[in-house]
Amino acid sequence: MTESVLNVAGVSKRFGGLQALSEVGINITKGQVYGLIGPNGAGKTTFFNVITGLYTPDAGSFELGGAPYKPSAVHEVAKAGIARTFQNIRLFAEMTALENVMVGRHVRSKSGLLGAIFRTPGFKAEEAAIAKRAQELLDYVGIGHMSEFKARTLSYGDQRRLEIARALATDPKLIALDEPAAGMNATEKVVLRELIDRIRNDGRTILLIEHDVKLVMGLCDRVTVLDYGKQIAEGTPFDVQRNEKVIEAYLGAGHKAH
Numbered sequence: 001m002t003e004s005v006l007n008v009a010g011v012s013k014r015f016g017g018l019q020a021l022s023e024v025g026i027n028i029t030k031g032q033v034y035g036l037i038g039p040n041g042a043g044k045t046t047f048f049n050v051i052t053g054l055y056t057p058d059a060g061s062f063e064l065g066g067a068p069y070k071p072s073a074v075h076e077v078a079k080a081g082i083a084r085t086f087q088n089i090r091l092f093a094e095m096t097a098l099e100n101v102m103v104g105r106h107v108r109s110k111s112g113l114l115g116a117i118f119r120t121p122g123f124k125a126e127e128a129a130i131a132k133r134a135q136e137l138l139d140y141v142g143i144g145h146m147s148e149f150k151a152r153t154l155s156y157g158d159q160r161r162l163e164i165a166r167a168l169a170t171d172p173k174l175i176a177l178d179e180p181a182a183g184m185n186a187t188e189k190v191v192l193r194e195l196i197d198r199i200r201n202d203g204r205t206i207l208l209i210e211h212d213v214k215l216v217m218g219l220c221d222r223v224t225v226l227d228y229g230k231q232i233a234e235g236t237p238f239d240v241q242r243n244e245k246v247i248e249a250y251l252g253a254g255h256k257a258h
């Protein structure tokens with residue numbers, strides 16, 4: 001039996017008169033890259049924000065790693081084991097690449113605030129271990145030589161990779177990538193694809209929102225398609241691409257296909 005990492009069912013969310021999500025459910029198993037696609041305004045970001053604790057759902061049940069979890073606050077979700085990146089990159093611009101990753105790692109640190117203030121031996125040892133791990137993660141995503149650069153000085157593609165390193169630093173059960181290829185050129189996309197593939201091959205589980213349908217179809221094991229807040233298809237990329245409702249949603253009037 002394949003191990004479920006994230007299992008959510010019946011997720012609904014309304015904004016005033018707009019039903020942004022209607023009973024959406026997905027089950028992501030260990031080692032999968034799971035794609036979430038759909039035309040503009042379909043509800044992808046809303047779904048992401050619900051499962052990562054930014055929005056409170058009106059309904060829905062949530063299980064992470066086989067245990068119930070309540071996505072009620074962002075830091076609780078990180079602790080529970082979901083790390084995410086953002087459509088609009090959110091890094092600490094004036095901190096170095098290394099420091100940005102170290103911040104991610106602190107979710108799992110033990111010595112806590114008092115240890116940090118009094119710089120206890122336990123804190124110093126832990127800090128050194130965190131720095132070492134952060135450097136390894138920068139190497140892993142291919143920007144190890146830029147560890148001392150301020151985040152804001154990195155190219156767009158490198159900032160996205162830094163965000164992924166920071167997310168990995170929390171040792172997540174699930175890593176949720178919000179449009180990781182947005183704004184990337186073709187070469188950067190190839191590198192990104194290789195990186196996501198490598199992360200999967202190293203045993204991680206990934207949820208991906210992406211507008212680049214080619215990237216999604218090439219990478220994902222399974223895909224859910226949303227349209228007007230409803231789940232219109234779920235399956236392998238092969239099946240989803242041939243689904244009439246999906247073709248209709250992407251070509252239908254009023255939507256801009258990506």
Ligand SMILES: Nc1ncnc2c1ncn2[C@@H]1O[C@H](COP(=O)(O)OP(=O)(O)OP(=O)(O)O)[C@@H](O)[C@H]1O
Binds near residue numbers: 043
């Ligand atoms: N905080 C909010 N308040 C009110 N309406 C919202 C809010 N967030 C999203 N919506 C609305 O919910 C619907 C779904 O939006 P959402 O951003 O989830 O779509 P999306 O699939 O991520 O779109 P895109 O591909 O353009 O990013 C849209 O009609 C949007 O205007």
